[in-house]
Amino acid sequence: MRLTNEEKAMRDGSCGLAVAKAMDLLIRYGDAVGAENLIDVSSVSAGIITDGKTAPGKGDTAPFDAFFSEFYLDSSESVKIPRVRANTCTILHEMDSKLWQVQGVSQKTHDICDYLEDCCNRIGFAPAYTCAPYLVGYVPVKGEHCAWMESSAVPLCNSVFGGRTNTEGIESTGAAMLTGKIPNWGYHLDENRRGHYLVEVEHDVISGRDWGLMGYYIGHVVQEKIPVYSGIKNLPSLRKLMYCSAAGASSGGVEMFHIVGVTPEAYTAETAFGNRKPADVLKFGKNELKDAYERLQTASDPDVNFVMLGCPHYSLEEIWRISMMLEGKHIADHSNLWVFAPNAIKAMADRAGYTAVIEKAGGYIMCDTCPCIAETVPAGTKVFATDSPKQAHHMHSIMKIPAWYGSMEDCVNAALTGRWEGEF
Amino acid sequence: MGEIILRGRKVAGGRAEGEAIVARENFSGFGGLDRETGMIIDERHPLYGRCIGGKILVMNGAKGSSSFSTHFHHVRLNGAGPLAILYNVATSKMVMGAIVSHVPAMTGFDIDPLSVIEDGDLVRVDADSGVVCVVKARSS
Missing domain, CATH: 3.40.1060 (Aconitase; Domain 2)
Structure with a gap:
């Protein structure tokens, strides 16, 4: 891969050890795919997947540095992580910062997520915490190069907005956020689009x-x-x-x-x-x-005790629609309704009064996560219903919970009655 | 016993030798591969219940969530990673998954490895020279 003088200097340590590690990973990546050069990216979106082993540091970034070095830079040597160079946001992590106990997240996971969030904020890794960053301002114009994770967001970036990204992993987005660069290959090139x-x-x-x-x-x-x-x-x-x-x-x-x-x-x-x-x-x-x-219908028992909506995360429009469907009603006993949205959208739903309507009906709007990422569902969940093919597909694999799949209306109805009545 | 030689391109250098496990359908990391054990956990996948650890993993490519590489990363740290990875289709997911596995990896073969390698075949990978040698477990 051809490197500019600036990139060679970054590789050789002119911007510190972490940037040198990031550049080394981008070079290994670029060489493996036969990229000719690196390109500048205008935005990076990256997930936070805890390893369950990182212990929160008490006012100390050393555990974060070790975690980031291993998982975001593919470096077993821990290096001090500097501020990001690229405009970067988080996608999902494992908990809602307020409703984590309702979610069933352990104190330990909570403490790790809290610690990592604090550390991410310090380096400018912005707390969007959504699989749909384009709903909260991360929208490329046609031709803009990005380094995005999140398999559901990538096709929208490429196809709908005309931005250009491959489906990056945590390691390549880690390297991209510290350098502002990514190998120029795949969907960055006209001929592959x-x-x-x-x-x-x-x-x-x-x-x-x-x-x-x-x-x-x-x-x-x-x-x-x-x-x-x-x-x-x-x-x-x-x-x-x-x-x-x-x-x-x-x-x-x-x-x-x-x-x-x-x-x-x-x-x-x-x-x-x-x-x-x-x-x-x-x-x-x-x-x-x-x-x-x-x-997609992996369930056969019509008794549904968990309805999951908002995969990908809902915009204000869907929350508004659900609040109208739930106005003055209450979900069935033993039923649970969790609606997932970006925290910025939830802030609007709170002000608009939609959150209050949904909570009065017995449901929750949750942010920053989803059941498959957190691997938590309401206690006693045997069968769930969703309007998301992705969630139906993965929940069956990851949590071994059978799914009913249908429209948002079918799902809200299932929450209200406790029974699946959706039909093809 | 005849040997079959495949030539391809290095993704990550090194040499390895072992028994093949062949994924005839693409699998996902998230929802497809257990991070602790390296077991395929998607019931829809032909390798459901089998582990990629200690094997030469032969696959077409990756699918599903962008945490594909992270799953390979965790599997490696948990000591359940493959000995080498051979694949056909280079997506970012597949390439990063191979790189963070820290084992020899190759792609761009003259003969499709899925067409000649079967589960249980002995496979020798020399990624630095771009050569894969296959010793069939059963003569066809």
């Missing part, structure tokens, strides 16, 4: 549920390739595209998609494919929709 598969959409894909199912079905078929959806008659909202993105990155590894006439690099099918021929033509109709729906 063209479509592979043409998806002829034969069914009217309208609801959020339809978009989630389509993403889930197509992601499984194309894996990490780029699908080009054609024949979409109804303009999708950002929320619907969020369901599609998250689903395609769960059943497969979709990092970018095009929607002809909708997304910015798919003005026509020809531009989406860059005048190449599609590798294959796939059909998406009612049978495919039903197939995806049935694969």
Whole structure:
């Protein structure tokens, strides 16, 4: 990889040992993928996954430095972590800072998360704590280079906003935040952003549920390739595209998609494919929709005691809608309703009065986390319901909890009655 | 017993020898690989219940959450990592997962390793020279 003089100096320690370690990791990464150079990134978003072993330091950053060195710089040698160079935010960690006890998070995990948050704040690693950083101001313009984690956010960055990022890991985002750089390869390059598969959409894909199912079905078929959806008659909202993105990155590894006439690099099918021929033509109709729906239903018992909404994190619009559905009602005995949103959105929901409506109905708005990341669910949960293909998919693997999948309305209804009544 | 030679490109240097475990479908780190034990925990995956530890891991590529590499990182720190990693499709997830595993890793093969390597075959990886030697467990 070709390095500039500035980059060589960073590698050789001109900006300190941590930046040198970061540059070493970027060089190993860039060489492994055959990148020609590094590029500057305008934003970085990175997760916080505790190892359960880091003990909080009492006014001491040494445990954080060791943790960051190992997991964010791939260095077993602990180095002092300086302030970040790039505009950087956190994605998720394991707890809601206020409702952690309701969540079932242990005191130990709480103390670690609290400590790490304090340390992250000190280095300018901003506390967005959301899988949907684009909901709270991290939005690239077309052509802007980013280094984002979070598999559900990456396809939105690439496909919908026209930003450019690969699905980075904790280690590469750690190196990117300290240097402001990432190897120039993959989705940063024009030639890798063209479509592979043409998806002829034969069914009217309208609801959020339809978009989630389509993403889930197509992601499984194309894996990490780029699908080009054609024949979409109804303009999708950002929320619907969020369901599609998250689903395609769960059943497969979709990092970018095009929607002809909708997304910015798919003005026509020809531009989406860059005048190449599609590798294959796939059909998406009612049978495919039903197939995806049935694969997501891993539950058979209609008694539901946990309803999880907000994967990816909800915007204020969904919280507003739920508060209207719950106004003057109460969820069933033994039922639990947890709605997940970014902390900045929750602050608005508090002021708007939506939080009070949802809490009065027996539900909670939780921030900064999700059940799969925290690996906590309400005590006694046997079956859960969600409007997220991603959460349905992963909760079944990670927590061994069977899922009902359906629309937001189906899920709110299940919380109110304690029974799943959703149908295809 | 015949040997099959594959040539590819180094991702991370070094040499290793061991028994192959072949992932014929991509798996996710998050929800797919147990951080403590290196066991595949996605019931939908053909390798469900098996461990990648101490094996030559042969795979097409990565899928799922961006914490893919972190899972490989934890698995390594917990002593349950593979001896070497051979893959076809370079995504950031796959590449970072291979790099933080601190074992020899290769990609870009002249012959698709999934087409010739089966579970239990003896595999010798020399990432520095870009050569993989496969000794079949069973003659076909």
